[in-house]
Amino acid sequence: MKSVKIKDKEFELFIESGKIANNIARVADQINADLKGKNPLFLVVLNGAFMFAAELMKKVSIPCEITFIRLASYKGTSSTESVTEILGLTESIENRTVVIVEDIVDSGNTLATLIEELKKHHPCEIKIASLLLKPGALKYDLQPDYIAMEVPPDFLVGYGLDYDGYGRNLADIYKLKN
Numbered sequence: 759m760k761s762v763k764i765k766d767k768e769f770e771l772f773i774e775s776g777k778i779a780n781n782i783a784r785v786a787d788q789i790n791a792d793l794k795g796k797n798p799l800f801l802v803v804l805n806g807a808f809m810f811a812a813e814l815m816k817k818v819s820i821p822c823e824i825t826f827i828r829l830a831s832y833k834g835t836s837s838t839e840s841v842t843e844i845l846g847l848t849e850s851i852e853n854r855t856v857v858i859v860e861d862i863v864d865s866g867n868t869l870a871t872l873i874e875e876l877k878k879h880h881p882c883e884i885k886i887a888s889l890l891l892k893p894g895a896l897k898y899d900l901q902p903d904y905i906a907m908e909v910p911p912d913f914l915v916g917y918g919l920d921y922d923g924y925g926r927n928l929a930d931i932y933k934l935k936n
């Protein structure tokens with residue numbers, strides 16, 4: 759499919775599934791080499807990362823655990839204070855090597871907040887694996903350890919990424935038509 763319409767918007771084909779798979783395989787090889795013997799715990803951030811995580815974890819061959827979390831943010835007691843809660847983290851991460859699995863690092867806001875929250879639980883180290891990184895949109899001093907592909911700051915859908923809840927099931931990645 760060269761283009762798709764989702765709700766009111768048109769998207770054009772940007773990255774085909776074969777290229778996505780090759781880049782994920784490369785990331786898995788890096789993880790297998792770097793984290794051997796570290797017994798990592800992969801924290802998959804739902805919803806967007808589900809498809810990347812499924813493909814990545816089939817190719818990660820070192821002993822590891824996988825768990826799935828969601829982030830909930832709400833206003834704290836003072837009107838400006840924003841509180842982020844990690845839902846679903848039942849495993850202890852104390853002294854563990856934790857690998858955050860994300861579909862995209864865009865502004866970096868989600869990841870920066872998540873890292874701050876995770877640090878409160880004293881992991882031994884926190885690694886970041888993301889399918890996509892938008893270097894041109896990043897507003898935080900974050901250095902993701904494992905990136906499958908860098909992309910321009912266009913709005914993307916497919917392979918887990920959604921537009922208003924739709925498009926996550928697309929096997930390729932599409933970008934918003936201008």
Ligand SMILES: O=P(O)(O)OC[C@H]1O[C@H](OP(=O)(O)OP(=O)(O)O)[C@H](O)[C@@H]1O
Pocket residue numbers: 803804805806807860861862863864865866867868869919920
């Ligand atoms: O770097 P940022 O600017 O913070 O953007 C990246 C975040 O945005 C998306 O999550 P979203 O909150 O849309 O939830 P979803 O995973 O359920 O789609 C994506 O999955 C990342 O978590």
Ligand code: HPA
Pocket residue numbers: 862864912913914915919920921
């Ligand atoms: O480009 C994007 N597409 C979908 N969801 C997103 N969340 C951050 N950036 C994006």
